[in-house]
Amino acid sequence: MSPFDLFPLGQPAFVQNAVDRAAHLRFHDDQLIALERNPSTRAYVVHRDSLLMKREGDAMRALLTIDEALGFGANPGTIFLGLRDGGALFGMGISPAAAEALAGRDDVAVTELRGIAMQGTIPPDELGAIAMAKSMVSWHQRHGFCANCGTRTGMREAGWKRECPNCKTEHFPRTDPVVISLVAHGDKCLLGRQQRFPPGMYSCLAGFVEAAETIEDAVRREVFEESGIRCADVTYYMTQPWPYPSSLMIGCSARALNEDIVVDRTELEDVRWFSREEARLMLARQHPDGLSGPHPFAIAHHLVGRWLKGTE
Template identity: 45%
Template structure:
């Protein structure tokens, strides 16, 4: 990525300690450490401590216990601390919202609040690296919540490898967390960019096209297929530029640029309510919030914004296979 601010959720400096995940004794020692910290989630929303204008997502074992943290505690990894490294875990809590969103202590100025990941990223108030850590925690936690039963025999599964596997005691099938790859692409021809409006977007927002990859498909093939299906535009050379973890619930956005091989737009499926070619200067106006028609692009937390900004500032794509 360029020197410009990268999209949200990309910065995660944890040592995931994958080689220690089968060491049950070591994991117990790490969990019992006084400096161990816990990322706590209530459903899809992290528990955030508010200290004045500062936000904290790391909590101690005492708070985790008081909020009813699940026994299925997952190790996210090890992070640098003042003295060496400390373990970072995540867990779901069972406490009700009103129990969570209260003063931590009567004598404390801190309070707890549930704030969704998108809002936290949009606010930009968390320290560097914290949104990446939350993306890891949220994606992993969501997988456990939705894969409690074996897809082979239907028996209830148990957590293994510090949260990176679930095992079936009935048929011995192992199950691993999944990440869904999504191609997201800035398609251009010269000084014109292809942007569309999915039905879910706020009024006036136009963005790059995107879609899930299919089995047996390369990134380049997925880009060409999705653009053809959604907009009827043929695409030639394609290049992968960047990628972004997207924890809604657990995708990897593969940011690409591609050169259009045709210009006629024919909306094919129901993904888009509108799709247009925009001149570079018009996209610049949308990016800078000064478009005369009030049109705009997605917020900076997304890789779509990064792709659009890059195209506006760096010139037309020069993609090659």
């Protein structure tokens, strides 16, 4: 199955999520304990940007029983993600030492999530729940102490809150909004590349929304800062959860008001205008110069594809 089949236009990774978050259960420890013990309960175990998977012959399985997860060394603290297919679903972390101890084993692997998602090792309809687990585990690992008084905090409400025992401050998971934009000028679109990108790859311009800033202003500011292009007519397309570590990509399109590019070299290696035909060849990995566009895994691919279809 090709990446275009895995992530058809309008369906990038992480947007499919059949989990019923069942938030009312987060306040009932007795019910959560019973769910953990239920044989139908499953968990995703994440470590940094990787996922723990069980090998079964030539196949790999990401959904583990709680006993399997604990047997592989996962941390006992569980995060209740919700209900799916009649069973409970939890997220769990694993320490670096425990993850390292699994190296070389034949029955389990700790594998980088992005790669196995792009290859279709994990069905796309599981990726939304995995993004929940990854974002939540990462938040707990990075926010173990109270930002108000510095005291070690404790997990509450099935993992959806941390509370300080000293000053009673409540801490909640955060999601960072990021605008990502397809900027067009007639039959040309604006794409840039970061140094960390694969050779020849270009993508849409993106950046974090700042405090007290609208989405529209963030698009205009980021595009101008990175490319010197001023734009107007900012319109919203769709969002994509992006668990690196916990962002929400806000896909937009905009119309450029000028053509002269001034690249911010501290942010980007290059920014260029591409014709529709070039952009089409880049998405199809057929550009004569070896240039490529973003993978269907990412919302940027869908922004470009939508522009090519003339539906932006």
